[in-house]
Amino acid sequence: MSEIITIANQKGGVGKTTTAINLAASLAVAEKKVLLVDVDPQANATTGLGFNRNNYEYNIYHVFTGRKKISEIILKTELPKLHLAPSNLGLVGIEQELAKDENLEKKIVLRQALAEVADEYDFIIIDSPPALGSITINAFAASDSVIIPIQCEFYALEGVAMVLNTIKIIKTNINPKLKIRGFLPTMYSTQNNLSKDVVEDLKQNFKEQLFTINDGDEDFIVIPRNVKLAESPSFGKPIILYDIKSPGSLAYQNLAYSILG
Template structure:
């Protein structure tokens, strides 16, 4: 009996030892997992940094770093009396894209909402000298232009809420339609390659000043059902301006914005616009992009906020088209 009893004890001890061993190994493994520290993320290895690297690589492959610069300043008015078509977004992002490739760019904000000023990181509270003082009080442009913190060669002539009253105050002014033109002529704008004028969504005196002050007109058109509604009115105003006030103004560029490739309607609108305007419409279309909408809330254009996003790449491509088209015409 004793040998049998000892054998049983021995087997029990062996079983307990065998059962304890896996538990110890498991606990050690758990401890090692809990105390293990993941390797640090390398500096600059973030989603936005990776997207920016992709954008730079794509641009380099396209040869985008060799954009031609105009022999003289191009003054481009961005206008469409229909609201929500992307005038300000287009002005800001084209300006940033051109500036990123070496051009000196000035954005003139003529919209009382001051959204272009916000997107460029420019302070435009009520006490800031603005386009209101230029148009109403004849203050020189040189006193209000500020450098954007976003890019080293990007500048802005800001708008403040005071500009909302300028429509009424301009009525009694002498040569009210040409006040912006005279301000630009009195300023040495040759320091800039491009001057982009952002307009309010109307055909009032502010937009009229922009049409008289510009040499080219860029019209953003939203890829939706009412895209061409009211466009004939804008083009009629352009005809009057060229006949009586600014014979050099020409509709140089049509840009399709807010393009949604998932809908047949967007393709139909794009086809209709191209059939009406031909080569005036850029080949590049601007897609709907959350990043484009987010960027102004950070005081940036999408070109610096997320340069690898589809919106940034599209605006870069559109800016490249604008720069290269001028070079082809000039040559």
């Protein structure tokens, strides 16, 4: 069985999709079979892996509506061990439909869909929308754990309580096994005192849930501000294929190693 990890934060622009793409790619390069599931209507994880929205006929929208199985929409990527379940703007409508529906079965559509392919992958990484709506709830219901990217900026920790509360509700009512895999500081700058302050705040509040390369190591993994990391999506490549030696690539490789234990 695969480990299913959702990357989530209700704030946009915190490095959520960047983390989903590059963690998935780094795990794939580490010889793990990985499925990246894009459930964000913006479809940035899809385009970030080089797929134009007109390149494929079926996407995760068709899985949510029951018209396709997830195995029927999966695309192969440049990395042999990395597959993608693409997204589409049509998911906006699904968000609205799910929000109106009180049926619990609709809140676990994704879990049921992923059960079909779970044995084929070591990891399934879900890129969720920047909101705590019905699609994100579906992702939480399907997942074993959640990684929460935290941008190293002012108000960085604002809203974290909301994410934690949503996870707690899902854990109580729908998915008892759900846990927080960890908090990931992103867009870290060594030149910026604010970045250092955010990491210190995270250490004080969530030290046990920060990623390290080795158990007990005080050297916490942070994702740096990195031009190559910012450029790579426009070339349709994960950073490990765009510039493997860049600081951003090395940070995501370290994150993958941390998760692999």
